[in-house]
Amino acid sequence: MEVLSILLKNPYHHCLPHAIPVHMLNNTYQVISFDGSTTVEEFLSTLSTELGCRESAASGFALFSDDPIEKDLEHHIKPDKKLCDVISKWETALREKGSGKFENSRVIRLTYRNRLYFKNSIRTETDKERLLQCYQVNQQVVAGRFPVTRELAAELGALMAQLDMGDYSAANTQHNQPLAHRFYPYRYRAGLSNDELRDVEEKLRSKWVALKGRSSADCVRIYLNCTRKWPFFGATLFQARIKQPDLSMVWLAVSEDGVTVLELASMAVIGRYALSSIGLFGGLQDDLMMLIDAEDAASPVHKMLISLNKPKMAELTHLIADYKNALLRAGGPGTPQMNSLTRNGSHRSVRTKAASSLPHSSPCTLQHAPHGTHGHGTLPSHAGTLSDRNNTLTLSSHDYSHAHHGQPDILKATPDHRADKKRALAHDPGLA
Structure with missing residues (x-):
């Protein structure tokens, strides 16, 4: 990985000997330079500055790597580790547990996403952090790790389509691609017939069309104002x-x-x-x-x-x-x-x-x-x-009925919290 990085990089773009892309959840990436002594903490500091995010200690965002063997498994990379050591261990695991040979067709994939979420830091989060939070929550919604009704799922899916692709255009072939697999919970589309899936697609697209003219900032604000009503947002x-x-x-x-x-x-x-x-x-x-x-x-x-x-x-x-x-x-x-x-x-x-x-x-x-x-x-x-502690914890184990989720009108979202921040700054000139 290090050898390929040196051979392929453009020396006019990077001042350090190595460079590697870091992927975001919105299908973008940022190439960051580093050297043999760069720690993950230093690497994250550079990445945060390039992206317009706060330092990791304040934002809760962290660096993750994919697993060299297991698919869909990620590992959090500790800040005190040296990035070159992490890459070397990943390649060693790939070689020892894989084919036994060096594979230049596969390299480590680094991902930047939120890991620790603190409610009292909402007022200072940046626009980039809010955008990435939307994509992270969308992943949870699609995977069934966020409680939404079918109607609310369609509203949130349409917002994500508007945020991701802008105003709907029938002439754009990308806009006519299926939406449900990206923005609609899997559990609500599993087992549906082709006609039922077509109805879901039409519902998502019609709600997306209704959002014409909404800016990305509007979509982010509405999406977060709605999803943050769940007490376990960010968990x-x-x-x-x-x-x-x-x-x-x-x-x-x-x-x-x-x-x-x-x-x-x-x-x-x-x-x-x-x-x-x-x-x-x-x-x-x-x-x-x-x-x-x-x-x-x-x-x-x-x-x-x-x-x-x-x-x-x-x-x-x-x-x-x-x-x-x-x-x-x-x-x-x-x-x-x-x-x-x-x-x-x-x-x-x-x-x-x-x-x-x-x-x-x-x-x-x-x-x-x-x-x-x-x-x-x-x-x-x-x-x-x-092992000598044998006391057990007693939990309620009676039958539970399905929870009823409210369906707030997310197009009538609550005011942006940034307005509260501006008012607070106006009254407290010493506030950073």
Whole structure:
């Protein structure tokens, strides 16, 4: 990869010896130069500047690589790694687990997308970040990881078509290509007949035509104002099985608020656990274990066992750790750093209560629990020494009906939050 980069690059375009494209979710890419000592953090800083985004610590955007063997699997690249080392390990894995030969037809694919989402940073996000967020949410909608009705899915799909391709034109052959596979949930089109699929396409196209004249900024504002009404906007969802206590397949939504267990079909809340209540967590044999602190020091610590594949287990563990560390840097109480199993500075007297079960309610109308004190717990490590903790967590397991999702008129969207920002700046000249 490094040799090809040097041989093929244009020296008038790049001052550093290597250059590599970084792909965005809106089907664009940015070529960034680097050298042998460039860390991922430095590479991201250059990329953010080129794109017009904030630094990764503020925006929550991160760099991901594809897997050299498994299709549709991505890996988060840690900021302290050297990019050349990452590329070298990727190529080594491709050679050792693949054909055994060097393949110059395949190179590592880097992707830039949001990983950590913080609600209090919305006011300072850039237009580029908002645009990329729309495409990321669209991916979640299409994959069934975002709760929408059929009508709302059609409205959002039409907005994405307008954002992606502009005003509809019958003379443009690209505009007459199928839209559903890009902008409409798979679960709503699976099993449909050809006539039914044609009806879906006509519905999407008619709503797209109705958006004629809407600018990209309008589409982004309307799309985000609508989708941010879901309480778990920005959370990363993992499909997993709770083994202890015994539950069926669920969604685990990981966000700055904590870990929330969602019912698989309706995405209704089953259990909610604040980050401050999650003590030790990490791999235990073939499962992920989380120890949930009780609301008082006299009560036992509860153990939660989660079954999911190893790459997702590692991703979930590091995600919880990074959210806890981010909250610590923001001013929370003492939290151990990476690869620590101690709980220095942890006092149960300030732990936030973690609800073990919550009543069934619609994910679109659920209110956020207020933030408690953050910063307890430890970051990922081996937890084999904790096998003597046999207490189990009790979750609600009664039948759930499908949640009813509201259908807001997204063309009558709420005012852009940037207007609030301008008013705040006008009253507070010291605000950055």
